[in-house]
Amino acid sequence: MRRAVAAALLAGALVAPEALAQQPPTSPPVSPPAVAPQRPAAPRPAPPPKPAAGTPAKPQATGPAPARPAQAPDLAYGAFQRGYYLTAFHEATKRIDATQDTRAMTLLGELYANGLGVAQDDRKAAEWYGLAASRGDRDAMFALAMFRLGGRAGPKDTGEASRLLAAAAKLGHPAAAYDLGLFYVEGQLFPQDYDRAAELFRIAAASGSPEAQYALAVLHKEGRGVRQDMAESARWMERAATAGVVDAQVEYAIALFNGTGVPKDEARAAGLFRKAAMRGNAIAQNRLARLLSAGRGAPADPVEAVKWHLIATAGGAGDAYMEEFAQKQPEAVRKSAEKAAQSWLEVIRQSRT
Numbered sequence: 431m432r433r434a435v436a437a438a439l440l441a442g443a444l445v446a447p448e449a450l451a452q453q454p455p456t457s458p459p460v461s462p463p464a465v466a467p468q469r470p471a472a473p474r475p476a477p478p479p480k481p482a483a484g485t486p487a488k489p490q491a492t493g494p495a496p497a498r499p500a501q502a503p504d505l506a507y508g509a510f511q512r513g514y515y516l517t518a519f520h521e522a523t524k525r526i527d528a529t530q531d532t533r534a535m536t537l538l539g540e541l542y543a544n545g546l547g548v549a550q551d552d553r554k555a556a557e558w559y560g561l562a563a564s565r566g567d568r569d570a571m572f573a574l575a576m577f578r579l580g581g582r583a584g585p586k587d588t589g590e591a592s593r594l595l596a597a598a599a600k601l602g603h604p605a606a607a608y609d610l611g612l613f614y615v616e617g618q619l620f621p622q623d624y625d626r627a628a629e630l631f632r633i634a635a636a637s638g639s640p641e642a643q644y645a646l647a648v649l650h651k652e653g654r655g656v657r658q659d660m661a662e663s664a665r666w667m668e669r670a671a672t673a674g675v676v677d678a679q680v681e682y683a684i685a686l687f688n689g690t691g692v693p694k695d696e697a698r699a700a701g702l703f704r705k706a707a708m709r710g711n712a713i714a715q716n717r718l719a720r721l722l723s724a725g726r727g728a729p730a731d732p733v734e735a736v737k738w739h740l741i742a743t744a745g746g747a748g749d750a751y752m753e754e755f756a757q758k759q760p761e762a763v764r765k766s767a768e769k770a771a772q773s774w775l776e777v778i779r780q781s782r783t
Contacts (some may be wrong), residue, residue: 515547556583571598604637624655640673660691700727712745736767
């Protein structure tokens with residue numbers, strides 16, 4: 431399940447799109463409009479290897495996979511990771527019968543939750559998750575919390591979900607800590623508490639959650655729940671950007687361009703804007719267009735500048751300066767840019783129909 435973080439997390443931190451039109455072509459990019467980090471899906475298993483010729487293909491998991499336990503060898507989890515779900519089911523069942531193994535209970539919950547090797551059955555999944563959670567398994571706690579939030583195997587129960595998330599977070603589950611931090615930001619289940627949210631985001635960020643790294647970076651940028659520290663913000667923003675969080679790539683590119691909390695590096699900023707632009711971020715597309723129009727961080731390229739302007743405008747990031755720049759270009763430049771942008775514009779149009 432994915433749920434956007436409360437707008438309050440970024441309120442006042444970022445500039446509205448209409449402000450873009452006031453920026454001169456050589457001025458540093460301003461912050462993008464409010465974008466909300468989203469709830470991460472729980473980790474998924476690695477795709478199984480391709481079967482040898484003549485071997486029936488195994489179905490792949492479509493849902494979150496519990497972490498493989500440290501003990502090895504583990505026949506049940508090994509089969510699960512390779513996509514042999516019926517084998518995983520039988521091995522897990524044998525372990526439960528023999529030793530009441532908690533991790534095997536979580537695995538059965540996962541198999542039933544996603545219909546892997548067995549018919550999907552939310553009620554049985556919740557029962558197995560519940561048994562494992564009652565015995566202290568943090569992955570089962572998190573999975574059951576997602577069931578309670580989504581109303582699977584029963585009515586929605588945000589109170590029970592928050593209790594389970596708190597228990598899993600206490601045991602170091604990154605996604606649980608992040609989700610619980612969102613609750614404290616939103617101030618619905620609990621009184622709004624940025625100090626507690628920052629603490630939880632830090633736990634998740636240190637455990638490698640890119641979304642939590644981005645959220646913590648924003649809190650440090652704004653001084654909410656933690657001291658305002660642009661260098662610390664840039665440090666976490668870089669980690670989230672490296673992990674592929676598009677919003678973090680845009681924010682970190684802005685920090686690099688401005689030299690905010692990090693040494694100024696226009697070339698690296700341009701590279702990050704291009705990465706985010708290629709992934710469809712309209713703000714990054716607009717910033718890249720501006721840099722290419724002015725030759726900042728990358729050689730000036732009017733065709734590419736106008737191309738990205740057209741794409742950004744179609745995506746909702748219009749810009750009066752770039753529109754004027756485009757209109758001043760020779761017809762040959764405009765036509766080349768329109769041709770280069772055509773495939774992008776078609777995708778954008780199709781996404782809206």
